[in-house]
Amino acid sequence: MSFVNYNKKEINCKIVYYGPGLGGKTTNIQYIFQKTAGDRRGKIVSLDSDNERTLFFDFLPLDLGEIRGFKTRFHLYTVPGQVFYEASRKLILRGVDGIIFVADSQMEKMESNIESFEGMLSNLKEQGYDPSTVPLIMQWNKRDLPNAVSIEELNQKLNRFSSPTQEAVAVRGDGVFESLKSLSKIVLMNLRTNLSSN
Amino acid sequence: MENMLKNYIVQIGADKAQVVLCKRDGSILFDSHYGKRDHFLEVMALIIGSVSATEQIAKTMSVEKDSDFMMSFANSSHGIFAMPTASSDNIELYVILMFENELNPAQFKIKIRKICQYLLENIKLKENKKNLLFENITDDEIERMFEGCKV
Ligand SMILES: Nc1nc2c(ncn2[C@@H]2O[C@H](COP(=O)(O)OP(=O)(O)O)[C@@H](O)[C@H]2O)c(=O)[nH]1
Ligand SMILES: [Mg+2]
Numbered sequence A: 001m002s003f004v005n006y007n008k009k010e011i012n013c014k015i016v017y018y019g020p021g022l023g024g025k026t027t028n029i030q031y032i033f034q035k036t037a038g039d040r041r042g043k044i045v046s047l048d049s050d051n052e053r054t055l056f057f058d059f060l061p062l063d064l065g066e067i068r069g070f071k072t073r074f075h076l077y078t079v080p081g082q083v084f085y086e087a088s089r090k091l092i093l094r095g096v097d098g099i100i101f102v103a104d105s106q107m108e109k110m111e112s113n114i115e116s117f118e119g120m121l122s123n124l125k126e127q128g129y130d131p132s133t134v135p136l137i138m139q140w141n142k143r144d145l146p147n148a149v150s151i152e153e154l155n156q157k158l159n160r161f162s163s164p165t166q167e168a169v170a171v172r173g174d175g176v177f178e179s180l181k182s183l184s185k186i187v188l189m190n191l192r193t194n195l196s197s198n
Numbered sequence B: 001m002e003n004m005l006k007n008y009i010v011q012i013g014a015d016k017a018q019v020v021l022c023k024r025d026g027s028i029l030f031d032s033h034y035g036k037r038d039h040f041l042e043v044m045a046l047i048i049g050s051v052s053a054t055e056q057i058a059k060t061m062s063v064e065k066d067s068d069f070m071m072s073f074a075n076s077s078h079g080i081f082a083m084p085t086a087s088s089d090n091i092e093l094y095v096i097l098m099f100e101n102e103l104n105p106a107q108f109k110i111k112i113r114k115i116c117q118y119l120l121e122n123i124k125l126k127e128n129k130k131n132l133l134f135e136n137i138t139d140d141e142i143e144r145m146f147e148g149c150k151v
Helices: A025-034 A083-093 A107-126 A151-158 A176-190 B002-011 B040-060 B106-122 B139-147
Strands: A003-005 A010-018 A045-048 A054-067 A070-078 A098-104 A136-141 A165-167 B018-023 B028-031 B071-074 B079-086 B092-099
Touching: A010 A025, A010 A083, A010 A176, A025 A054, A025 A070, A025 A098, A025 A176, A045 B040, A054 A083, A054 B040, A054 B139, A070 A176, A070 B040, A083 A107, A083 B040, A098 A107, A098 A151, A098 A176, A107 A151, A136 A151, A136 A176, A151 A165, A165 A176, A176 B139, B002 B028, B002 B106, B018 B040, B040 B071, B040 B079, B040 B092, B079 B106, B092 B106
Parallel strands: A010 A070, A010 A098, A098 A136, A136 A165
Antiparallel strands: A003 A010, A045 A054, A054 A070, B018 B028, B018 B092, B071 B079, B079 B092
């Protein structure tokens, strides 16, 4: 969406947490919600099922501080992970400015990580993006689990574009803000506008 | 754009409803600042999600050629209408209209159609985005941007 309003000196960006089901996407934004002052964030909107699986999306609006005189607002979305929600994931990727791919480090999740990543690439292409140019952070989540594969393996199997990476234990909050900060920087430096229009 | 649309809304008497114009990715381009404002962004994310999903359903029913689709969730006095449309230079948009305590909601169905038509005929949105807004952002600047929102 990356919507820059010169009159109000305001920037709006859409950030999507993408990845396989149960990888920790919702946990990421729940942690951000908990650690953000009440006047700086909205409510988490969650469209989920009884067992807390995301059905359509989670959404959290986040008002950050200023950067070079511009107020910055991030619209954080998560996609539903289950395979059969492909149509929802496509919709949520519309107008995305940056993606945090939350990979589940567990050995038995490698297949679903790869499948999800491939799905993301084809969904982005369908929306008219060149996936290699979309700001992307690879978050290696669940580093606390004993069955986590090595970072080398994750990089080799998933990090197609040599994107910046971040190890995380989202349930403890480790790596959560770090991921968002790294992505913010890339997203903000990618903002394009027509300066002469105002 | 903002003033033109504002005037048009008053002109057709749609100013007794909340009118929001957004792109299909969810970015809000215009908001008439009418009525309840609690959790505005959250409500918008939900509505835009519902309209996109509804529109997608219509497409799988292969009726997308019928351009006159409107999403409606309303009773005889309160409700939401939303309609896909576009600007005259083909930027795809949704118009959302919300009303409360209204004796004649059906009038808003006509009005939202008028607004869509107005956008198609009169509003250009395409920007030639060629300049980078920021260069060389430092880690310190990012830290400071996040600093203010910590608990
Ligand atoms: N051990 C461990 N569990 C995690 C971690 N992050 C998330 N979880 C758990 O994984 C499950 C699924 O997380 P959720 O955020 O709902 O996944 P989503 O489907 O990607 O939204 C939950 O039970 C979380 O508590 C982590 O870093 N380590
Ligand atoms: Mg979830």
